[in-house]
Amino acid sequence: MSPRILVILLFIALLPYPAQAQSSHKVSGKVSGESGEPLLAHIHIHELGKGTVSDLDGQFSISNLRSGTYHFHVTHIGYKAQTLTVRLADEDVFLTIVMPESALTLQALTVEANPFKNGPIEQSQTIDVIDRDFIEKNNTGTFANALEKLPGISTLNTGVGISKPVIRGMSFNRIMINDRGIKQEGQQWGADHGLEIDPFDVDRVEIIKGPASLVYGSDGMAGVINIAPGATPDPGSLKGHLISTYRSNNHMIGNTAMVEGNENDVIFKARFTAQDYQNYRVPASQFTYAGFVLPIDDRRLKNTAGQERHFSVSAGVRRNWGKSTLTISRFSQQAGIFTGAVGIPTAYSLRHEGKHGIVDFPKQNNTHLKIISNTTIQHKKNWLEIDLGYQANQRQEESLPHAHGVGPTPEGNLALGLFLDTFTGNVRYNRQLNGKHQTIVGFQAQHMQNQHTGFEFLLPDFTSTQGGAYYFHEYRWKKNLIANAGIRVDAANHQIQEHLQPIYERLQPTGEFEQRNPDIDRTFFNLSGSSGLSWIFWEHHNLKLNVGSSFRMPTPIELSTNGIHHGNFRHEVGNAGLNPERSYQADLNYSYSKKKFLLGISPFWGYYDGYIYLSPTGRFSTIPGASTVWEYRQNNAVFTGGEVKTEWVAGAGFSFTLAAEYVYNFNLDTRLPLPLTPPFSVLTGIHYALPVSTQAFGDLYTYVEYRHAADQNRTDRNERVTEGYDLLEAGLGWESHIGNQPLKFQLSGQNLTNTFYFNHLSRYRLLNLPxxxxxxxxSLKIPIRIK
Incomplete structure (x- = not known):
């Protein structure tokens, strides 16, 4: 599919849908609390992306609606969010909405990750929802790190500027990152490849933990992270904000500006972000590698500086037939790779030269361009959703050739270039059969083309085409018992080209070549399915169960890689004979929720037939400048564990939180644990909202959080154990006013005790770097309301 064809498809998706002649209806109602007090609540229609606010008497009215089924999301601060399914036929509808009071902040957020969009009770999977306020409060530089406060979520880190999420001990191609309905494709197989997502441009995130392959695709085996756009601005409004941040450890300075508006239901939004950071500090002056004690000059890791730039612009329309938007974004990052990660580190190469903000060799330059079209169309009384996307991901690692044992090359300093083009199309048809039954039929297709260049080799050129179709059914047996089930079929083809690598001797080409990988042509086909239920067996008790069997196809990197992955400091080798994984999983979630108390317990279990993983061999590579060899292997394995989270609002402004997680896995063939498993971890916090409201200090809050990570002694063969650690974090926030202009401040400190510790999932852990x-x-946020 050429870019020209894609542009035509995007244009077609954005064409106004010719509305059929239908009668116009009105939905009105009243929103009140349990005691009957009227509420100024926000009412949002999911399918149309529009809504209204109830008045002082709690009354609201939305007119010009066609016959059909709609999902109304009702939210108000201090109350538990409500979702209602409204069916419009021949008459107008009046709603009486009673909202239970809740002091738990996140209960004011609705869950839209449910394919049927009908609320958290109906969803049978474990889902966490966070909003912009949560992300801004916990933003430590990357989108993935902002999610670490949630139980069951950890991160793989390469220094400070690069991280990616881990759900229940799994990452890479077992987690799907969906941005506005399109799966993010950006070399996610590598731990040193960040997500290329601007944390400032994320308004809402829904994390589905457990098997989600049925609706989202085979890469959703461990979970899905859905990045959804924020609520569209009110008609006739024009507003924005400015945010500036500073972080002392690496002198990071970040600024972002956003503007959005709505004129006669024509909506638009634009954002620009810039972040620059220097070499980061560690609580050590030396480290030990291969028996050598090496210096850390000025306690700062050389060449870990970087910069990021991001812009995005979106525009669309909302009509009574649905909505359609087009979003264009570009993320670019230049990041240094710690000098000791390329070749064997020496005291000479680790010496600082010049300023700490210089990005020197080796380094990586990454860009990610996305064009995404999202369209929702009403067809009769049902809804058709179309998501189309094009992504161009470019990753370039630059290094000096002689550091790799080769002489001057035609590629210059470009050691490795990977250029990935991805075309994606998703179609879903949501049909409401009656008050108890509704179904979804969906189709997904993806085509990827990867090309490589540079004087090094890691991943060959390949073309990958895959597609899937699924059927999903939900049955509301009783008001308090909802069940669902579905089936899916997938197929894929990988065509991987042979690569011959030139052989050098004494920095000169010999004219001979080494075959790094042969031609590979693999086709895969399989079925998967899942079912679940949600049961409210007492007033405040909700039990959810989800079971399923899914499969995941080997990726081109797992089949054919054979080179040095410098960001990971290892030689990685693929296996052309790998077979698809097959999983059998069960996910249980119990929650007890009252006005001021929440308890959630989420155990999980999974058996994996032919689990694919990267394992250390203990052998040193024969390639110059490499470290040990890691190979892709396939064994049967078991994953189990769980999360516990609780929140208690004690009154007088005090609240207490606790989040604990544990992952246990076992390789049934080697009788050993699998590598890179996160340790047991507990995060506790005390939050206090001060009863202060002045011009200088308003909405004042403070918090203290303490994380304990246990020792990780359950490691694979040739994998190092990691000692546990304790971290302390604290912060406060407040709002001030200059005239009518609000200013929102946040001050926080991470690792306040300057603890020396190792993260078991950090790539620099292999170098014994803390x-x-x-x-x-x-940070300072300046909201701006123009009109």
């Missing part, structure tokens, strides 16, 4: 030391963060 994590970032003490860091103080300050």
């Amino acid at each position: 994590e970032q030391g003490r860091n103080i963060s300050l």
Whole structure:
């Protein structure tokens, strides 16, 4: 599919849908609390992306609606969010909405990750929802790190500027990152490849933990992270904000500006972000590698500086037939790779030269361009959703050729270039059969083309085409018992080209070549399915169960890689004979929720037939400048564990939170644990909202959080154990006013005790390098309302 064809498809998707002659209806109603007090609530229609606010008497009215089924999301601060399914036929509808009071902040957020969009009770899977306020409060530089406060979520880190999420001990191609309905494709197989997502441009995130392959695709075996756009601005409004941040550890300075508006239901939004950071500090002056004690000059890791730039613009229309938007974004990052990660580190190569903000060799330059079209169309009384996307991901690693044992090359300093083009199309048809039954039929297709260049080799050129179709059914047996089930079929083809690598001797080409990988042509086909239920067996008790069997196809990197992955400091080798994984999973979730108390317990279990993983061999590579060899292997394995989260609002402004997680896995063939498993971890917090409201200080809050990570002694053969650690974080926030202009401040500190510790999932752990030391963060947000 050429870019020209894609542009035509995007244009067609954005054409106004010719509305059929239908009668116009009105939905009105009243929103009140349990005691009967009227509420100024926000009412949002999911399918149309529009809504209204109830008046002082709790009354609201939305007119010009066609016959059909709609999902109304009702939210108000201090109350539990409500979702109602409204069916419009021949008459107008009046709603009486009673909202239970809740002091738990996140209960004011609705769950839209459910394919049927009908609320958290109906969803049978474990889902966490966070909004912009949560992300801004916990933003430590990357989108993935902002999610670490949630139980069951950890991160794989390469220094400070690059991280990616881990759900229940799984990452890479077992987690799907969906941005506005399109699966993010950006070399996610590598731990040193960030998500290329601007954390400032994320308004809402829904994390589905457990098997989600049925609706989202085979890469959703461990979970899905849905990045959804925020609520569209009110008609006739024009507003925006400015945010500036500073972090002391690496002198990171970030600025972002956003503007959005709505004129006669023509909506638009634009954002630009810039972040620059220097070499980061660690609480150590030396480290030990291969028996050598090496210096850390000025306690700062050389060449870990970087910069990021991001822009995005979106525009669309909302009509009574549905909505359609087009979003264009580009994320670029230049990041240094720690000098000791390329070749064997020496005291000479680790010496600082010049300023700490210089990005020197080796380094990586990454860009990610996305064009996404989202269209929702009403067809009769049902809804058709179309998501189309094009992504161009470019990753370039630059290094000096002689550091790799080769002489001057035609590629210059470009050691590795990977250029990935991805075309994606998703179609879903949501049909409401009656008050108890509704179904979804969906189709997905994806085509990827990857090309490589540079004087090094890691991943060959390949073309990958895959597609899937599924059927999903939900049955509301009783008001308090909802069940669902579905089936899916997938097929894929990988065509991987042979690669011959030139052989050098004494920095000169010999004219001979080494075959790094042969031609590979693999086709895969399989079935998967799942079912679940949600049961409210007492007033405040909700039990959810989801079981399923899914499969995941081997990726081209797992089949054919054979080179040095410098960001990981290892030689990685693929296996052309790998077979698809097959999983059998069960996910249980119990929650007890009252006005001021929440308890959630989420155990999980999974058996994996032919689990694919990267394992250390203990052998040193024969390639110059490489470390040990890691090979892709396939064994049967078991994953189990769970999460516990609780929140208690004690009154007088105090609240207490606790989030604990544990992952246990076992390789049934080697009788050993699998590598890179996160340790047991507990995060506790105390939050206090001060009863202060002045011109200088309003909405004042403060918090203290303490994380304990246990020792990780359950490691694979040739994998190092990691000692546990304790981290302390604290912060406060407040709002001030200059005239009528509000200013929102946040001050926080991470690793306040400057603890020396190792993160078991950090890529620099292989070099015995500790994590970032003490860091103080300050941010200022200036909301701007133009009209």
